Amino acid sequence: MTYCVSMLLDTGLVFLSDSRTNAGVDHVSTYRKCIVFEDPGLRVMVMQSAGNLAITQSVASLLQDEIRAADDRASLMNCRSMYDAACLVGAAIRQVEARDAESLKHHGLEFNPCFILGGQVLGEAPRLFNVYAAGNFIEATLDTTYFQIGESKYGKPIIDRVIRRSSGLAEATKCALISMDSTIRSNLSVGLPLDLVIVRRDQMKVARHVSIDADNAYFRSISSGWGEALRHAFVQLPEQDWIGNR
Amino acid sequence: MTYCVSMLLDTGLVFLSDSRTNAGVDHVSTYRKCIVFEDPGLRVMVMQSAGNLAITQSVASLLQDEIRAADDRASLMNCRSMYDAACLVGAAIRQVEARDAESLKHHGLEFNPCFILGGQVLGEAPRLFNVYAAGNFIEATLDTTYFQIGESKYGKPIIDRVIRRSSGLAEATKCALISMDSTIRSNLSVGLPLDLVIVRRDQMKVARHVSIDADNAYFRSISSGWGEALRHAFVQLPEQDWIGNR
Numbered sequence: 165m166t167y168c169v170s171m172l173l174d175t176g177l178v179f180l181s182d183s184r185t186n187a188g189v190d191h192v193s194t195y196r197k198c199i200v201f202e203d204p205g206l207r208v209m210v211m212q213s214a215g216n217l218a219i220t221q222s223v224a225s226l227l228q229d230e231i232r233a234a235d236d237r238a239s240l241m242n243c244r245s246m247y248d249a250a251c252l253v254g255a256a257i258r259q260v261e262a263r264d265a266e267s268l269k270h271h272g273l274e275f276n277p278c279f280i281l282g283g284q285v286l287g288e289a290p291r292l293f294n295v296y297a298a299g300n301f302i303e304a305t306l307d308t309t310y311f312q313i314g315e316s317k318y319g320k321p322i323i324d325r326v327i328r329r330s331s332g333l334a335e336a337t338k339c340a341l342i343s344m345d346s347t348i349r350s351n352l353s354v355g356l357p358l359d360l361v362i363v364r365r366d367q368m369k370v371a372r373h374v375s376i377d378a379d380n381a382y383f384r385s386i387s388s389g390w391g392e393a394l395r396h397a398f399v400q401l402p403e404q405d406w407i408g409n410r
Numbered sequence: 411m412t413y414c415v416s417m418l419l420d421t422g423l424v425f426l427s428d429s430r431t432n433a434g435v436d437h438v439s440t441y442r443k444c445i446v447f448e449d450p451g452l453r454v455m456v457m458q459s460a461g462n463l464a465i466t467q468s469v470a471s472l473l474q475d476e477i478r479a480a481d482d483r484a485s486l487m488n489c490r491s492m493y494d495a496a497c498l499v500g501a502a503i504r505q506v507e508a509r510d511a512e513s514l515k516h517h518g519l520e521f522n523p524c525f526i527l528g529g530q531v532l533g534e535a536p537r538l539f540n541v542y543a544a545g546n547f548i549e550a551t552l553d554t555t556y557f558q559i560g561e562s563k564y565g566k567p568i569i570d571r572v573i574r575r576s577s578g579l580a581e582a583t584k585c586a587l588i589s590m591d592s593t594i595r596s597n598l599s600v601g602l603p604l605d606l607v608i609v610r611r612d613q614m615k616v617a618r619h620v621s622i623d624a625d626n627a628y629f630r631s632i633s634s635g636w637g638e639a640l641r642h643a644f645v646q647l648p649e650q651d652w653i654g655n656r
Contacts, residue, residue: 317563321592325637326644334649342644346567362652371653382650389647391571397639398572398588403580404628406608407617 165353166197166314168212169343170280171336172292172304174329176371177282177363179210180340182314182348184355185217198359199224201231201240201283204369209240209249209283210361214314215276215297216268219260223277226256246283246291247303253281254299261299278313283363290365318350319343333362333371338386341376345387358383411599412443412560414458415589416526417582418538418550420575422610422617423528425456426586428560428594430601431463444605445470447477447486447529450615455486455495455529456607460560461522461543462514465506469523472502492529492537493549499527500545507545524559529609536611564596565589579608579617584632587622591633604629 168181181197195217201209211227213220230239230252243249257277265275275297282292292304294311304311309329312320320343327339337360347354357377364371376383414427427443441463447455457473459466476485476498489495503523511521521543528538538550540557550557555575558566566589573585583606593600603623610617622629 317596318567320596321564322640322644324595325640332649334652337652338647338649339644342647349570350563350566360652364653374652382648386647390643393643393646394568394571394640397636397643398568398585400639401584401588401632401635402628403578403584406580406583406606406620407610 165351166214167312167316167319167344167347167351167354168197168214168280168314169310169312169316169319169323169340170210170212170282170292171310171323171327171331171340172282172290172329173309173331173333173336174365176333176365176367177210177284177290177292178333178336178340179212179280179282179359179361179363180337180344181212181359182344182354183357183359184353196359198361200361200370200373202370203241205286206368207241207283207285208363208367208369209246209281210363210370211253212280212313214278216273219264219275219277220279222260222264223253223256223279226259227252230256243285245285245288246281246293249283249285250281250293250295250301250303253279253293253295254301257295257297258299261297280311280313284365284368286368290363315347315351315354319347322346333364337362341383341386342390345383345390411597412460413558413562413565413590413593413597413600414443414460414526414560415556415558415562415565415569415586416456416458416528416538417556417569417573417577417586418528418536418575419555419577419579419582420611422579422608423456423530423536423538424579424582424586425458425526425528425605425607425609426583426590427458427605428590428600429603429605430599440601440603442605444607446607446616446619448616449487451532452614453487453529453531454609454613454615455492455527456609456616457499458526458559460524462519465510465521465523466525468506468510469499469502469525472505473498476502489531491531491534492527492539495529495531496527496539496541496547496549499525499539499541500547503541503543504545507543526557526559530611530614532614536609561593561597561600565593568592579610583608587629587632588636591629591636
């Protein structure tokens with residue numbers, strides 16, 4: 165499994181993904197699920213993936229092939245908008261589907277990749293897309309400040325409660341880490357290290373890309389601090405005497 | 411969908427279930443998912459259900475038929491232990507499966523009921539079981555203080571963090587309500603009113619059975635109070651300056 169979350173804010177974008185893949189609990193590995201495409205000053209894109217690793221790696225390989233191609237074919241590094249970039253991701257998904265889906269089905273495997281693609285191309289505002297297995301996609305609007313893929317449920321309530329478009333990048337990063345921590349605690353198949361990427365609006369480059377492992381002091385302080393804060397908040401709420409005495 | 415949670419504590423049991431069923435978002439109804447079987451002073455059992463309503467209602471009907479039968483057949487009201495009661499629930503599930511599963515499959519429907527059965531029979535301690543669609547079941551042990559069925563993920567992290575066997579009944583009820591509130595906020599298919607049942611250890615009867623709707627002052631205070639407490643806790647946690655300035 166996987167958990168990736170990304171947030172689109174007034175001041176930029178925050179991407180956080182875990183790195184655990186598993187084919188059964190006896191076959192657990194670490195693979196990064198986050199790729200950065202960057203031409204500083206002109207464009208920056210971050211892609212996160214969830215689903216069958218063979219599929220998502222193939223999609224990423226096709227996108228990278230397009231970039232390396234000597235001819236003038238469209239790629240993430242020359243397309244004119246984030247919308248066009250999302251179309252390219254969708255087209256790569258469909259290419260892998262055309263090649264692999266039938267065989268996968270034969271082996272009882274679903275064609276289930278999904279991607280988050282966010283970033284900014286010079287000339288437009290930062291944008292964020294959720295690309296589905298069918299190659300279609302939705303874009304985050306003013307009402308949608310974030311997308312999640314993979315094991316999204318455990319870590320959703322806290323985002324819903326605290327994140328708005330106006331949230332700062334550091335605040336959003338804190339929320340993403342809390343959301344990830346809740347997910348890691350509840351689901352063995354989501355695990356460290358984490359990939360954190362922060363993009364500031366109008367810089368057209370990565371502001372920070374950091375790998376967060378168990379030794380990261382800030383993540384540890386968030387993880388233990390949030391547990392304590394929750395327990396404290398819980399104790400503070402009133403109890404009702406439902407049955408006459410406790 | 412459904413969300414039911416039950417907790418086994420040193421001092422008794424707490425059961426909380428929602429009442430929303432849906433067959434598509436245009437077909438939403440209210441059905442209680444919690445049934446009490448009680449012979450005060452001798453036995454008390456509470457059964458919660460999730461899954462296809464036609465299946466879970468059939469299972470409940472069969473169990474009630476057994477109780478009403480004039481002959482001496484085993485039933486929830488005469489069995490000697492909670493273990494035997496869980497076996498009876500499993501047997502009723504298998505009876506419905508034998509009758510309905512093939513036709514359901516034909517219509518593309520899964521045979522997916524699941525049940526929580528908890529309570530106390532005179533002569534043994536309170537016990538709590540999670541009964542699966544196959545009619546088999548697991549029992550809560552010292553390491554497992556709760557079971558959830560239905561839409562369980564949104565409301566799981568808070569239970570994991572605050573509930574222990576030693577938690578009081580009022581404290582556990584508060585936690586169950588917070589867990590339910592988080593689920594209702596995140597999943598449209600889980601909704602009010604709620605069925606709350608509290609059983610005190612060694613009373614062999616229901617201590618409190620209450621329906622909680624949107625007007626319930628305590629649930630409203632928990633719901634709004636928890637949101638505020640979370641936001642407050644979030645603000646209190648430190649932010650890291652990841653990118654030099656915010």
